[in-house]
Amino acid sequence: LQRDILTIRLDDAKRTFELMGYQGMLSKHGFCRDKRVEDGVALLREMSRRGLVADTVSYNTLIHGFCQMGELNADHSLFNEMISHGVSPDSITCAILVRGLCGNxxxxxxxxxxxxxxxxNMDMDTxxxxxxxxxxxxxxxxxxxxxxxxxxxxxxxxxDVKTYNMMIRFSTFWRAEKLYAEMLSRGIVPDTITYISMIHGLCKQNNLAEARKVFDSMDSKSCSTYNTLINGYCKARRVDDGMDLFCEMYQRGIVANIITYTTLVYGFRQVGDFKTALDIFQEMVSNGMHSSSITFRDILPDLCSKKELQKAVAMLVDLQKSEVGMSSKNVRL
Incomplete structure (x- = not known):
């Protein structure tokens, strides 16, 4: 009897070992990693012939592989197959299939x-x-x-915070405000995306005071956060407030990017302060940043119209030395 029990246990161990080997070949280290999904399906059929039942992880791996290749009919067939074989899909299965369809x-x-x-009643999660x-x-x-x-x-x-971020971003502002209040009441901590969405929405409503309150409530701020409020100030022609934020970035060790500079340049040009716009533009270029949305061609006419011809000529000389490049037709002095 003991010998029979030992034999049964050895057979079970062998089957388990074989199953683990097949699953490993189907995993990210095997066929599906190399986009040889058809070979993976053939392996699945071989498992079936040997009396081995693939588990949820194996099916998920193959379904994910077909989704990546855009083979949606194949992954749906595998989904139906796993159900018919009594293999329960989990939240990962559902996520893979839904993401594949949405992505295509x-x-x-x-x-x-x-x-x-x-x-x-499949295993669905947030x-x-x-x-x-x-x-x-x-x-x-x-x-x-x-x-x-x-x-x-x-x-x-x-x-979760991702759910609220999506709903806030794509909602009307009055709905976004309610969602923001609701997530706070649920104890969900806003992240950078949440704050940027709210600051942007408040700026569009010209409620810059409230936008500043949201900004100040952040524990840590990124360049993108600063850019959002700077943009709001500049569009409201409050360029000095935008410049104060720019200086604050420097003090905090946050490096301004091309969006920061171009936003400020446009803002100061809008209020007619071409000198400051030029200073910011020159700093941008000296920091190795070149924008396709605002160039020397945009700045030079401003200087010429203000009879700043010496600066215009000096800029043209700098231009010839820089990597930006500009044909003669781009500016007339």
């Missing part, structure tokens, strides 16, 4: 599959909802996105 512009199919998954909501938002299907957001809340799942 198949939004209606993605929504249909999402509903099927939900009706079958991440799966985020994928489908993001797809709907990007496609401008905002009501569908709102319906999904409401369904997420009713399902008992909790939205």
């Amino acid at each position: 512009g198949k939004l209606e199919k993605a929504l249909k599959m999402f509903k099927v998954m939900r009706e079958r 991440g799966v909802y985020n994928i489908i909501i993001h797809g709907m938002c990007k496609a401008g299907k905002l009501e569908e996105a709102w319906n999904l957001f409401t369904d997420l809340l009713l399902s008992g799942l909790q939205p």
Whole structure:
């Protein structure tokens, strides 16, 4: 009897070892990593002939491989196959399929599959909802996105910061304000994307005082955060406030980028302060930054119109020494 039990255990161990070997070949270190997904399917068939049942991880790997190749029909066939074989899809399976459909512009199919998954009580998490909501938002299907957001809340799942960021970004401002207040009441900590969306929205509403309050409430700030508020100030012709933020960036060791400089240059040109615009532009160029949206050709007419001919000539000389390059037709002195 003991010998029989030992034999059974050895057989089980052998099958387990074989299964692990097959799964390893299907994993990211095997066929699917090299985009040899068809070979992976052949391996799956060989497993079946040997009486080995692939697990959820194996199916997920193959489905992900087909999604990456845009072979959506193949991955749906595998999805149906795993269900028919009694292998339970998990939240990763759902995420892979929904992301694949959304990424290939198949939004209606993605929504249909999402509903099927939900009706079958599959393992859905907030991440799966985020994928489908993001797809709907990007496609401008905002009501569908709102319906999904409401369904997420009713399902008992909790939205996370990514969920709120998407809804805030693509909502009207009055809705965004409510969402922002709601996420704070739920104890969800805003991230940089949240703050940038709110600051941008408040600036568009010309509510710069509230935008500054949101900005000041941040524990840490990035160049993108500064750029957003600087842009709001410059569009409101409050260029001095924008310049103060620019100086604050320097004091905090935050390096300005091409967006920072061009925003300030446009702002000072808008209020007619061409001298400061030139100073900022020259600093931008001296820092090795060259913008296609604002060039010497844009700055020189401003100087010429203000009879700053000496500066214009000096800039033209600098231009000839720089890597920017400009043909004679670009400016007339």
